[in-house]
Amino acid sequence: MFHRESGYFKTTYAADGGLYPLPIAKWTVGVLLVGFILLPTISTVVSGAVSAEYYVSVVNLILIAVVGALGLNILVGYTGQISIGHAGFMSVGAYTAANLAVKLDLPFWITLPAGGLMAAFIGVIVGIPSLRIKGLYLAIATLAAQLIIEWVINHTPAISGGSQASIEVPRPTVLGHPLKTQRELYYFLLFFAVLSIVATLNLVRSRIGRAFVAIRDQDIAAEIIGINIFRYKLTAFAISSFYAGVTGVLYTYYLGIANYENFLITTSIDYLAMIIIGGLGSVLGSILGAIFVTLLPIVIRLFMESFGTLLFSASDLNNIIPATRLGLFGLLIIVFLVVEPEGLNRLWRNIRNYFRVWPFSY
Amino acid sequence: MTRHLARLTAAAAGAILMSAGAAIAQPKEIVIGVQCDRTGATQTVGVFFCPAVHDYTNLINSKGGVEGRKIRAMEIDHEYKVPQGMEAYERHKKEGAVSILLYGTPHTQALAAKLAEDKIPGTSPGFGSAASADGKRYPYLFPIAATYWSQAAAAVKFVKDKLGGNLKGKKIAYLFYDNPAGKEPLPILEDLAKLEGFELKTFAVPAPGVEMGAQILDITQRYRADFVIAHLFGRSPSVSIKEFKRVGFPLSKVVSFVWGSAEADLQAAGGGAVAEGYNTMQFAGVGSDYPVHKQIRDMYQKEGKPAPKEMASTVYYNRGIFHIAVHIEAVRNALKAKGANANITGEDVKNGFEKVKGITLDGLMPPLEITPADHEGGGWVQIFTVKGGKLTKSSEWFRAYPEVIKKHIEADAKKS
Numbered sequence: 001m002f003h004r005e006s007g008y009f010k011t012t013y014a015a016d017g018g019l020y021p022l023p024i025a026k027w028t029v030g031v032l033l034v035g036f037i038l039l040p041t042i043s044t045v046v047s048g049a050v051s052a053e054y055y056v057s058v059v060n061l062i063l064i065a066v067v068g069a070l071g072l073n074i075l076v077g078y079t080g081q082i083s084i085g086h087a088g089f090m091s092v093g094a095y096t097a098a099n100l101a102v103k104l105d106l107p108f109w110i111t112l113p114a115g116g117l118m119a120a121f122i123g124v125i126v127g128i129p130s131l132r133i134k135g136l137y138l139a140i141a142t143l144a145a146q147l148i149i150e151w152v153i154n155h156t157p158a159i160s161g162g163s164q165a166s167i168e169v170p171r172p173t174v175l176g177h178p179l180k181t182q183r184e185l186y187y188f189l190l191f192f193a194v195l196s197i198v199a200t201l202n203l204v205r206s207r208i209g210r211a212f213v214a215i216r217d218q219d220i221a222a223e224i225i226g227i228n229i230f231r232y233k234l235t236a237f238a239i240s241s242f243y244a245g246v247t248g249v250l251y252t253y254y255l256g257i258a259n260y261e262n263f264l265i266t267t268s269i270d271y272l273a274m275i276i277i278g279g280l281g282s283v284l285g286s287i288l289g290a291i292f293v294t295l296l297p298i299v300i301r302l303f304m305e306s307f308g309t310l311l312f313s314a315s316d317l318n319n320i321i322p323a324t325r326l327g328l329f330g331l332l333i334i335v336f337l338v339v340e341p342e343g344l345n346r347l348w349r350n351i352r353n354y355f356r357v358w359p360f361s362y
Numbered sequence: 363m364t365r366h367l368a369r370l371t372a373a374a375a376g377a378i379l380m381s382a383g384a385a386i387a388q389p390k391e392i393v394i395g396v397q398c399d400r401t402g403a404t405q406t407v408g409v410f411f412c413p414a415v416h417d418y419t420n421l422i423n424s425k426g427g428v429e430g431r432k433i434r435a436m437e438i439d440h441e442y443k444v445p446q447g448m449e450a451y452e453r454h455k456k457e458g459a460v461s462i463l464l465y466g467t468p469h470t471q472a473l474a475a476k477l478a479e480d481k482i483p484g485t486s487p488g489f490g491s492a493a494s495a496d497g498k499r500y501p502y503l504f505p506i507a508a509t510y511w512s513q514a515a516a517a518v519k520f521v522k523d524k525l526g527g528n529l530k531g532k533k534i535a536y537l538f539y540d541n542p543a544g545k546e547p548l549p550i551l552e553d554l555a556k557l558e559g560f561e562l563k564t565f566a567v568p569a570p571g572v573e574m575g576a577q578i579l580d581i582t583q584r585y586r587a588d589f590v591i592a593h594l595f596g597r598s599p600s601v602s603i604k605e606f607k608r609v610g611f612p613l614s615k616v617v618s619f620v621w622g623s624a625e626a627d628l629q630a631a632g633g634g635a636v637a638e639g640y641n642t643m644q645f646a647g648v649g650s651d652y653p654v655h656k657q658i659r660d661m662y663q664k665e666g667k668p669a670p671k672e673m674a675s676t677v678y679y680n681r682g683i684f685h686i687a688v689h690i691e692a693v694r695n696a697l698k699a700k701g702a703n704a705n706i707t708g709e710d711v712k713n714g715f716e717k718v719k720g721i722t723l724d725g726l727m728p729p730l731e732i733t734p735a736d737h738e739g740g741g742w743v744q745i746f747t748v749k750g751g752k753l754t755k756s757s758e759w760f761r762a763y764p765e766v767i768k769k770h771i772e773a774d775a776k777k778s
Binding site: 050051053054057058061064065154160164165166168171180182254255256257259260261262266267270294297298301315318319321322323325326 | 413439453458468491546
């Protein structure tokens with residue numbers, strides 16, 4: 001809307017599939033990147049160091065959620081294979097990394113990919129039923145995976161380690177410096193969030209990504225045009241679980257502990273909610289969904305704390321805030337889905353398309 | 363897609379500005395962070411527990427506060443979800459909280475390292491890990507009440523007294539919810555089995571814990587246990603009561619850990635009459651006849667309001683009072699050390715916690731004595747037995763086998 005889109009002609013397929021649709025996109029990316037790198041500094045200047053720590057911590061939770069939502073969207077949104085067991089894969093990654101970090105004293109740049117790979121391996125095994133079953137049946141098969149993983153972790157002391165099936169992990173260190181504060185962890189998480197966004201963007205415009213979409217739209221047709229369904233379905237499970245595993249590792253390093261109770265079935269549902277609200281089969285949708293689901297409860301509480309006292313007494317408010325949080329959360333999800341079943345991503349595109357020609361809509 | 367991110371930043375900035383308005387606190391107030399769960403997996407506890415925290419804080423404030431300073435108990439509901447718990451903690455930190463009432467085992471463990479880094483003490487009565495009683499290893503984590511290890515030791519002691527002072531050759535069944543918290547007491551029980559010479563057999567109840575007919579039949583018909591120690595959560599305690607009743611096992615031969623011990627569990631099992639004889643372990647007194655309840659009722663009456671209905675569920679309500687009362691005592695100790703108008707920090711309150719001693723609230727609290735080494739405060743419990751449909755006190759505050767627990771805490775510290 002602020003820039004011209006006409007006058008750029010793409011003459012090759014490579015140009016058409018390019019990462020940057022318009023030259024100006026490079027500038028936007030640059031500005032955004034600088035903005036995100038400066039975010040902690042800006043918030044410190046605006047609101048003081050103590051408050052900035054809090055705001056950055058909220059952004060940190062979003063960054064972790066973005067990685068997980070992207071991974072789930074590759075499987076559910078792009079390949080059309082449903083999974084309700086994603087939190088299980090996260091716990092696989094978390095415990096793998098925690099064990100490696102504690103028992104073998106390995107740094108995060110080894111444990112993180114190792115956690116991802118282990119989750120990918122388990123993901124492939126769980127994905128095998130997807131070759132025969134679809135839809136609700138596959139959903140139940142992945143649900144079973146979630147429960148089995150939970151049970152195994154819980155009952156294998158070699159995996160779950162110390163008391164209460166939780167392993168304390170040392171803070172990640174970069175160049176001998178342990179990352180402790182929210183601000184330091186922010187850059188740590190930002191790096192991996194950006195990496196996974198770029199990786200996903202590239203994946204979905206590659207041959208593999210297109211094969212995923214073909215399988216989602218009509219798997220028989222995809223097979224007929226020469227896509228090896230066996231290979232690509234399992235690849236989708238592997239890549240998606242890799243992301244989930246990495247999410248688990250990031251959680252582990254962020255919290256300083258691997259604990260299976262962080263990765264129960266409700267977490268799987270939360271991530272499914274993110275991609276459905278954000279928009280299935282879209283990178284931006286995953287990001288928007290992660291932001292929405294993480295921020296909504298926080299914003300509702302801040303709103304109620306600021307304005308709720310006008311209507312209710314302080315003691316009632318303590319009961320009303322959590323209740324409205326749950327109620328409004330559910331209501332807003334329904335409203336959003338009714339207004340735009342294709343999620344926030346589509347909503348955003350509609351807005352953009354409206355303003356693209358505004359104010360001369362004809 | 364990149365331009366879209368710009369909008370996101372704008373939205374985030376909006377949210378930040380909104381909260382900045384809410385961040386202005388009064389300078390002399392002391393903020394205590396309260397993590398709560400009124401809507402999540404353990405809401406049955408939270409709906410009684412959290413109001414008690416506020417009632418007691420208001421009571422203290424109405425009497426002029428702590429050393430003249432008002433207390434603000436800032437509650438955040440985290441729905442028993444860990445990311446929300448992290449967010450709640452950072453929010454409390456931003457509001458300048460000097461101590462945090464934690465809630466939930468995963469949250470406690472996730473925050474253990476953070477609390478020490480930020481030097482803010484947190485408390486975890488009745489949950490968290492038993493090893494955190496070690497104040498040297500976890501300087502900023504305070505279980506303040508009997509951990510599962512202490513509860514296991516106390517349960518064995520109680521059983522020993524019930525079975526005539528000798529456990530040689532007796533059969534004890536341990537019925538537990540099959541999760542890490544349920545398994546935590548096992549090493550203590552196994553040690554005590556060797557020490558006291560009783561036979562121990564464990565019976566796991568898988569999640570969600572509402573089906574245990576087979577285990578109970580096993581305990582009563584095949585194993586023929588002399589006594590049952592139960593460690594169940596959520597809906598499962600009430601199911602266990604019903605099942606024991608169905609097979610005709612006397613409930614007076616069952617003792618339950620602290621999370622299967624509330625009025626709500628008895629009601630869910632079909633009322634107090636069904637559970638006659640059932641023994642429950644408590645880390646705070648039960649009943650609403652303590653002087654502090656009268657004071658709270660009077661406070662409400664002065665405002666022209668009826669007493670809160672939450673008070674009727676005395677087990678959880680009293681635990682709420684217990685939890686906040688220890689914090690207030692710690693703040694009082696900190697203010698005494700630093701002067702009433704001083705700006706106290708989390709570190710001061712931590713030192714205050716380590717001086718907590720002799721707050722009894724006329725029997726509602728155990729003879730707690732927290733020291734720099736022992737953050738559990740002794741590991742005291744009391745047994746309440748269902749008599750005539752009501753929970754009645756059947757023991758004084760007691761603890762057992764402290765040397766066994768000490769050994770395990772030391773062993774656990776060495777392991778990591």
